[in-house]
Amino acid sequence: MARWQPNASERLVVAALELFEERGYENTTVIDIAERAGLTKSTFFRHFPDKREVLCGGGTMAGLLVEGIVAAPAEATPLEAVAHALETVGKEAFPPDRREFSARRQAVIAASPELRERDALKGLGLTASMIDALKRRGVPDLISRVAAELGALALTIAYERWSDTTNDDEFSDLTWRALREVRAASGSC
Amino acid sequence: MARWQPNASERLVVAALELFEERGYENTTVIDIAERAGLTKSTFFRHFPDKREVLCGGGTMAGLLVEGIVAAPAEATPLEAVAHALETVGKEAFPPDRREFSARRQAVIAASPELRERDALKGLGLTASMIDALKRRGVPDLISRVAAELGALALTIAYERWSDTTNDDEFSDLTWRALREVRAASGSC
Numbered sequence: 001m002a003r004w005q006p007n008a009s010e011r012l013v014v015a016a017l018e019l020f021e022e023r024g025y026e027n028t029t030v031i032d033i034a035e036r037a038g039l040t041k042s043t044f045f046r047h048f049p050d051k052r053e054v055l056c057g058g059g060t061m062a063g064l065l066v067e068g069i070v071a072a073p074a075e076a077t078p079l080e081a082v083a084h085a086l087e088t089v090g091k092e093a094f095p096p097d098r099r100e101f102s103a104r105r106q107a108v109i110a111a112s113p114e115l116r117e118r119d120a121l122k123g124l125g126l127t128a129s130m131i132d133a134l135k136r137r138g139v140p141d142l143i144s145r146v147a148a149e150l151g152a153l154a155l156t157i158a159y160e161r162w163s164d165t166t167n168d169d170e171f172s173d174l175t176w177r178a179l180r181e182v183r184a185a186s187g188s189c
Numbered sequence: 190m191a192r193w194q195p196n197a198s199e200r201l202v203v204a205a206l207e208l209f210e211e212r213g214y215e216n217t218t219v220i221d222i223a224e225r226a227g228l229t230k231s232t233f234f235r236h237f238p239d240k241r242e243v244l245c246g247g248g249t250m251a252g253l254l255v256e257g258i259v260a261a262p263a264e265a266t267p268l269e270a271v272a273h274a275l276e277t278v279g280k281e282a283f284p285p286d287r288r289e290f291s292a293r294r295q296a297v298i299a300a301s302p303e304l305r306e307r308d309a310l311k312g313l314g315l316t317a318s319m320i321d322a323l324k325r326r327g328v329p330d331l332i333s334r335v336a337a338e339l340g341a342l343a344l345t346i347a348y349e350r351w352s353d354t355t356n357d358d359e360f361s362d363l364t365w366r367a368l369r370e371v372r373a374a375s376g377s378c
Contacts, residue, residue: 078378120313121306139378142346146374149338157331185335186375189267189328 009047011037016054017104025051025112055105056118062129064089069133078139082130082151083179086158090171094162102163127152150186154178198236200226205243206293214240214301244294245307251318253278258322267328271319271340272368275347279360283351291352316341339375343367 015036019028030051034044048054068085076084094102109115130148135141158174161167167174204225208217219240223233237243257274265273283291298304316337323333347363350356356363 117310120310124309124313142370143374143378145342145346146339146371147378149342150335150375150378153334153338157334181331182335185332186339189332189336189339 008037008039008043012039012044012047013054016051017101017108020055020108020112021104025108025115052115052118055109055115056122061089061093062126064092065126066129066133069130070136072137078134078137078143078147079150079179079183081134081137081139082147082154083176085130085133086151086155086175086179087172089155090158090175094159094171096170099162100165102159103165106160106163123152123156126155150182151179154182157182197226197228197232201228201233201236202243205240206290206297209244209297209301210293214297214304241304241307244298244304245311250278250282251315253281254315255318255322258319259325261326267323267326267332267336268339268368268372270323270326270328271336271343272365274319274322275340275344275364275368276361278344279347279364283348283360285359288351289354291348292354295349295352312341312345315344339371340368343371346371 012033016028016033019032019036028051030044031041033051033054034041065085065088068088069081071088072081072084109119127148130151131144134144134147139147154175155178157178158171161174161178162169162171169177201222205217205222208221208225217240219233220230222240222243223230254274254277257277258270260277261270261273298308319337319340320333323336324330328336343364344367346367347360350358350363350367351360358366
């Protein structure tokens with residue numbers, strides 16, 4: 001039996017980020033990552049299915065989005081329910097002390113076609129989760145799809161701005177602003 | 190030098206579709222596809238980089254969308270330029286005699302996680318192409334992103350409806366209708 005490792009997941013993520021920055025994603029192995037984190041390969045695979053998932057794990061975020069949409073007030077419009085979800089994500093997943101880490105993560109993903117692909121697919125998964133959650137609120141199919149697409153775009157824009165370390169705004173303020181802008185743009189295009 | 194093969198690409202696509210239907214995507218090799226088409230493996234690789242691309246090649250469609258957006262009248266709104274592009278795609282890529290083939294292709298893609306993933310990534314590539322083409326018309330970044338997302342959603346919906354062989358409507362009528370519906374939904378969500 002392996003011993004329990006405190007914060008193993010977090011240590012693996014930090015080790016992976018450092019190594020991808022130093023020598024590139026392609027030139028880093030799972031064993032390198034585990035060694036840098038002071039852990040074993042089997043501990044790595046207890047936390048992540050493969051090397052790509054260390055930086056692109058999106059399970060938590062999908063859960064937070066669904067939770068936020070389901071918990072939005074009954075009278076909220078579909079887009080207000082999505083805004084509620086983005087706020088939940090902001091509070092849980094993007095506290096101010098994660099900003100620098102996110103900027104580094106973004107740069108590493110941008111540099112690797114394989115990570116960009118995985119990240120894009122995770123984004124599609126988040127949109128699908130929002131569509132399902134909106135339908136569970138009784139929102140018609142087409143409106144659910146449009147609201148989820150606009151919400152996903154707002155989330156992407158907010159995340160881009162938040163990952164810019166010269167920006168001081170809190171994540172939830174950025175999501176509200178992005179959603180207002182996306183909404184206005186959809187009315188004028 | 191290999192001899193020139195008439196319609197080699199089309200024959201490979203039809204052979205691949207038949208084999209994926211008969212024995213599944215996972216259980217079909219590139220050699221199987223080439224043999225069924227009466228061609229060689231090296232002819233296959235002159236037309237497609239790998240097995241997934243036979244059904245998910247999206248290069249032509251991206252080109253048609255860009256062409257349609259660039260050629261739209263100068264006074265067209267961003268979403269009208271997108272509608273113009275979807276109409277171009279409909280005429281060139283989805284003539285009525287492709288409907289049954291599309292329905293079969295959709296079923297094969299739905300049955301394979303690997304093909305679903307590739308198809309989703311192709312869809313993201315189409316959205317990115319539309320964003321670039323809109324920006325070339327001088328449309329601001331955010332409005333280009335929103336118009337391309339709404340256009341991509343309309344294209345997906347039109348394609349879903351068109352691939353339903355009980356539906357008699359022409360592709361271009363379906364894209365206009367889907368775009369009107371998506372636009373209305375964005376105003377009411």
